[in-house]
Amino acid sequence: MNDATSAICLTNVTKRYHDRAVVDNLTLTIPAGETLVLLGTSGCGKTTTLKMLNRLIDADSGTIAINGVDIRQQEPHLLRRSIGYVIQDAGLFPHYTVADNIAVVPRLLGWDDGRMKQRTQELLAMLRLPDSVLLRFPDQLSGGQRQRIGLARALAADPPIILMDEPFGALDPITRAAIRREFRELEALQQKTIVLVTHDVREAVNLGDRIALMDAGRIVQLGPPSELSDQPATDFVKEYMAL
Numbered sequence: 021m022n023d024a025t026s027a028i029c030l031t032n033v034t035k036r037y038h039d040r041a042v043v044d045n046l047t048l049t050i051p052a053g054e055t056l057v058l059l060g061t062s063g064c065g066k067t068t069t070l071k072m073l074n075r076l077i078d079a080d081s082g083t084i085a086i087n088g089v090d091i092r093q094q095e096p097h098l099l100r101r102s103i104g105y106v107i108q109d110a111g112l113f114p115h116y117t118v119a120d121n122i123a124v125v126p127r128l129l130g131w132d133d134g135r136m137k138q139r140t141q142e143l144l145a146m147l148r149l150p151d152s153v154l155l156r157f158p159d160q161l162s163g164g165q166r167q168r169i170g171l172a173r174a175l176a177a178d179p180p181i182i183l184m185d186e187p188f189g190a191l192d193p194i195t196r197a198a199i200r201r202e203f204r205e206l207e208a209l210q211q212k213t214i215v216l217v218t219h220d221v222r223e224a225v226n227l228g229d230r231i232a233l234m235d236a237g238r239i240v241q242l243g244p245p246s247e248l249s250d251q252p253a254t255d256f257v258k259e260y261m262a263l
């Protein structure tokens with residue numbers, strides 16, 4: 021898989037804070053259509069890596085290309101319109117209704133009301149949410165509903181790439197398992213290139229086509245879940261996968 025055909029390509033990417041490399045010379049290629057999980061303990065650099073992909077954080081050195089184009093050649097706000105982003109507890113705007121939250125990116129793209137309404141209906145049906153949620157505010161929803169709306173917002177303009185940072189982290193275990201199952205079965209997500217951050221091994225094994233297990237800013241092992249479980253490269257991998 022070369023740079024031009026890979027959805028996301030990081031080459032020797034480093035990010036330092038106070039002289040400490042929190043992401044340390046990371047090289048990683050994510051083919052289009054793959055779900056890649058960044059797995060690891062708190063502080064290992066997962067979120068920093070994810071945020072460099074949509075330029076919420078700029079790398080200090082190295083290059084990141086999306087569909088063969090260096091992301092530094094793109095305006096950050098334009099780049100972000102083409103990449104969905106889902107974070108823990110959904111990150112919805114608290115003073116916007118659900119309908120307005122879902123419409124954020126389509127409005128920036130200049131969609132008219134008719135197109136937006138139709139897309140909103142599709143998203144509600146897809147995520148099995150009633151029309152009645154549309155006029156509510158985020159704090160009037162359950163955690164599971166908020167998370168679905170966060171996903172609806174990320175999917176609204178049908179971006180080819182979706183970044184997810186602990187997307188199920190704020191949910192109780194039962195809701196978390198249910199939403200994770202829905203997520204896996206959602207057809208709209210199956211063609212997307214997804215980078216998902218979690219510290220939860222079960223989630224990583226469940227959702228990832230491949231897992232990149234990170235430690236101290238580096239990838240310790242990269243491969244399909246079964247490879248990390250059955251052929252751990254180090255004791256660290258073996259212990260982490262057994263958690």
Ligand SMILES: Nc1ncnc2c1ncn2[C@@H]1O[C@H](COP(=O)(O)OP(=O)(O)OP(=O)(O)O)[C@@H](O)[C@H]1O
Pocket residue numbers: 037038042060061062063064065066067068069219
């Ligand atoms: N703005 C910042 N200034 C200084 N240090 C930072 C900053 N952002 C992150 N760090 C440090 O960089 C390291 C990596 O953070 P990062 O958020 O990427 O880790 P993570 O693996 O996503 O962990 P978590 O799951 O807890 O979010 C941590 O040690 C963190 O304290």
